[in-house]
Amino acid sequence: MSTAFTARVDAALADRTLKIAIDRTTGTARSKRAAAVAAWPHFQQARALGRDIKAHVTANLAHYLAEFERNAIASGAQVHWARNAEEACEIVIGLCRQAGARSVTRAKSMLGEEIGLPHALAEAGIERVETDLAEHIVQLAGDTPSHIVWPALHKTREQVGELFRANHADPGALASVEAMVGSARRQLRAKFMAADVGISGANFLIADTGAICTVTNEGNAELTTTPPRVHIVTAGIEKLVPSLSHAMSLLRLLVRSATGAELTQYTTFHCGPKRAGDADGPQAFHIVLVDNGRSKMLTDGLAEMLSCLRCGACLNHCVVYRHIGGHAYGGTYPGPMGSVLTPVLDGLETSNDLPKACTLNGQCQEVCPVMIPLPTLLRGWRDRSWREGLEPATVRGAVWAWRLMVMRPGLYRLATRIAVPMMRLFARRGWIAAMPLAGGWTRHRDFPAPARQTFMDQIRQQRGQS
Amino acid sequence: MVAIVGQTKNIALSARGRKNVSVTSIDTPRVGLFVTCLVDAMRPRIGFAAIALLEAAGCVVDIPQRQTCCGQPALNSGDHDGTVAIAQQTIALLEGYDHVVIPSGSCAATICGHYPELFPVGSPWYERASALAGKTFELISYLADIRHWSPDRVALAAHATYHDSCSGLRELGIKAQPRRLLAGVAGLSITEMEGAETCCGFGGTFCVKYPSISNAIVDEKASHVTASGAGLLLGGDLGCLMNMAGKLHRSGSPVRAFHAAEVLAGMADGPAIGEEP
Numbered sequence: 001m002s003t004a005f006t007a008r009v010d011a012a013l014a015d016r017t018l019k020i021a022i023d024r025t026t027g028t029a030r031s032k033r034a035a036a037v038a039a040w041p042h043f044q045q046a047r048a049l050g051r052d053i054k055a056h057v058t059a060n061l062a063h064y065l066a067e068f069e070r071n072a073i074a075s076g077a078q079v080h081w082a083r084n085a086e087e088a089c090e091i092v093i094g095l096c097r098q099a100g101a102r103s104v105t106r107a108k109s110m111l112g113e114e115i116g117l118p119h120a121l122a123e124a125g126i127e128r129v130e131t132d133l134a135e136h137i138v139q140l141a142g143d144t145p146s147h148i149v150w151p152a153l154h155k156t157r158e159q160v161g162e163l164f165r166a167n168h169a170d171p172g173a174l175a176s177v178e179a180m181v182g183s184a185r186r187q188l189r190a191k192f193m194a195a196d197v198g199i200s201g202a203n204f205l206i207a208d209t210g211a212i213c214t215v216t217n218e219g220n221a222e223l224t225t226t227p228p229r230v231h232i233v234t235a236g237i238e239k240l241v242p243s244l245s246h247a248m249s250l251l252r253l254l255v256r257s258a259t260g261a262e263l264t265q266y267t268t269f270h271c272g273p274k275r276a277g278d279a280d281g282p283q284a285f286h287i288v289l290v291d292n293g294r295s296k297m298l299t300d301g302l303a304e305m306l307s308c309l310r311c312g313a314c315l316n317h318c319v320v321y322r323h324i325g326g327h328a329y330g331g332t333y334p335g336p337m338g339s340v341l342t343p344v345l346d347g348l349e350t351s352n353d354l355p356k357a358c359t360l361n362g363q364c365q366e367v368c369p370v371m372i373p374l375p376t377l378l379r380g381w382r383d384r385s386w387r388e389g390l391e392p393a394t395v396r397g398a399v400w401a402w403r404l405m406v407m408r409p410g411l412y413r414l415a416t417r418i419a420v421p422m423m424r425l426f427a428r429r430g431w432i433a434a435m436p437l438a439g440g441w442t443r444h445r446d447f448p449a450p451a452r453q454t455f456m457d458q459i460r461q462q463r464g465q466s
Numbered sequence: 467m468v469a470i471v472g473q474t475k476n477i478a479l480s481a482r483g484r485k486n487v488s489v490t491s492i493d494t495p496r497v498g499l500f501v502t503c504l505v506d507a508m509r510p511r512i513g514f515a516a517i518a519l520l521e522a523a524g525c526v527v528d529i530p531q532r533q534t535c536c537g538q539p540a541l542n543s544g545d546h547d548g549t550v551a552i553a554q555q556t557i558a559l560l561e562g563y564d565h566v567v568i569p570s571g572s573c574a575a576t577i578c579g580h581y582p583e584l585f586p587v588g589s590p591w592y593e594r595a596s597a598l599a600g601k602t603f604e605l606i607s608y609l610a611d612i613r614h615w616s617p618d619r620v621a622l623a624a625h626a627t628y629h630d631s632c633s634g635l636r637e638l639g640i641k642a643q644p645r646r647l648l649a650g651v652a653g654l655s656i657t658e659m660e661g662a663e664t665c666c667g668f669g670g671t672f673c674v675k676y677p678s679i680s681n682a683i684v685d686e687k688a689s690h691v692t693a694s695g696a697g698l699l700l701g702g703d704l705g706c707l708m709n710m711a712g713k714l715h716r717s718g719s720p721v722r723a724f725h726a727a728e729v730l731a732g733m734a735d736g737p738a739i740g741e742e743p
Binding site: 365383385387395400412441449 | 501503505506509510511535537539541546548551552555632633635636637663664665669670672673674675676678683684686708709712713715716739740741742
């Protein structure tokens with residue numbers, strides 16, 4: 001494994017506070033999701049429907065994109081197309097400048113993180129105010145999100161208290177979670193009302209109306225998108241659904257899979273800018289549709305990944321994620337879905353540890369609300385890494401030598417006949433505590449000594465004699 | 467799960483890539499036992515337990531002499547061409563049997579789920595791989611679902627917990643079968659541990675490629691095993707069992723580990739994993 005990945009993993013494993021924080025949040029998420037699924041008799045049919053809706057959209061992406069654009073424009077929105085992250089940021093910065101924006105509020109959006117929007121805004125000298133409570137924490141800490149639903153999952157409430165005490169104007173006693181939320185509210189409320197531009201993502205782009213849908217539990221998206229003069233939406237092109245009823249089918253799956261709730265606290269549909277007679281809403285409504293590798297996924301055997309709803313269930317149930325946390329993955333998206341997406345976004349050369357740092361246990365696929373075959377997609381990256389010669393020579397050599405013997409049963413028999421007694425030389429009372437070439441195993445656990453004779457030798461003698 | 471239609475049993479498995487499999491009902495099937503490379507080299511007792519169980523269940527057991535490994539290390543390393551070569555060798559070796567039985571969920575899932583995926587749909591090798599997939603079974607589920615065998619006069623006074631290995635659980639639908647059969651062992655009680663369906667961190671080559679992550683996972687697993695209060699850890703895959711037993715032993719735990727086949731064959735009075743006879 002690469003030294004950068006090793007270093008991140010080692011740092012994460014050494015951080016006991018991180019494990020406590022991960023266990024608290026993902027443990028609650030798992031049990032609440034399990035209860036929500038148990039209370040939904042037709043969950044499996046709903047999953048199949050969700051999978052089919054997304055597969056249909058993916059197979060007809062160009063059609064629905066054109067329909068969405070047509071209807072969004074008719075509603076008064078302005079639609080922009082970005083082929084990659086740089087173009088997307090340029091468009092957003094250009095729109096902010098055009099609006100004369102000095103301060104923007106931002107509602108949590110993983111796509112915004114993916115295209116590097118926080119960094120681009122800072123470079124452009126525009127003040128960015130993160131309005132999602134967890135993103136606010138991440139911003140105060142100068143950090144990056146470690147989970148796609150709970151960006152500050154890696155912080156314990158104790159650490160958040162310290163952060164607020166050091167950074168908030170009027171933190172108060174911070175004796176409870178409620179008091180901490182109150183402090184954040186006092187800190188952020190004025191900023192909400194003073195922002196020139198509000199930037200959000202979208203959970204769904206609804207083709208037949210040109211509307212977009214955002215879901216939050218804090219109401220911050222509504223305060224981000226309504227008071228400012230300009231609302232900019234950045235969304236990946238895979239967020240399309242044909243109609244509102246399709247969005248609702250997926251929403252049921254998304255929310256239960258993410259938090260175990262039946263519905264988010266706030267589920268808002270935005271369709272065009274403020275019209276004559278509307279009480280509120282932005283004067284200008286921009287939608288930036290971002291490709292950034294997605295259309296290539298269609299032809300690269302990764303089309304199924306375009307179904308992802310970003311619910312985070314695969315992260316919460318992944319044994320690897322639960323031990324190393326989100327930052328160790330080194331990309332925007334962590335966990336199983338991140339290990340499929342990061343090679344698309346950052347290149348396989350720099351991220352080929354991710355598809356391999358997985359036990360292929362299949363729990364991610366089991367909980368995925370739209371049945372994405374994540375282990376199969378991860379295997380696809382492994383095949384490609386091998387094909388493109390990205391595997392270290394040591395690994396290729398070892399697999400080559402092993403294969404040579406496996407394909408020659410006579411030689412294999414001889415090799416095991418020699419290896420078994422040799423291994424036994426290292427054993428004491430049945431266990432091997434250390435053995436050359438086995439450090440990866442014996443550093444952490446004992447290795448049981450093999451029997452004196454292989455099964456095949458024993459059976460040959462028995463059946464030969466009988 | 468098993469519906470008998472005339473002389474044919476239609477078995478609908480929840481496994482991915484495994485459609486309705488038709489298995490001809492045979493009174494005394496000729497079973498090819500694929501013991502797996504791990505059982506061959508590490509713990510032959512599991513192979514002998516499998517022979518005893520299959521014979522007790524009315525099978526004629528043959529051990530193909532040229533068997534080696536199902537190819538999982540190549541498959542999981544991304545070596546597609548290597549996997550294809552090993553799969554072709556294994557298919558040719560095993561396709562002549564009525565049934566093929568394997569004392570491991572992950573090796574059985576490789577043949578049942580992954581071999582057909584290696585070849586273009588409709589090609590001769592795809593047909594051969596699919597035919598083999600349709601008659602290949604993991605040992606415990608074969609005894610329970612196909613042979614309708616249950617333990618008779620097997621006793622073991624012990625308190626055990628059972629780990630569901632991931633491939634068997636999620637790719638082959640093995641969950642109730644081992645518990646059902648073990649419930650027939652007189653004197654044996656099973657306590658479910660927390661996270662019985664959670665991966666133990668073995669993952670084949672994963673455990674040596676990413677040892678620190680694997681260790682963190684198996685460490686937590688070992689604590690769940692210990693917290694169950696059971697004296698025995700049982701499972702259906704030797705790789706996972708060696709991983710968990712090795713961690714338990716390193717941490718000084720007295721919990722002993724056996725393959726479920728050893729218990730069902732009445733061989734759990736012998737040495738557990740890591741114990742010398």
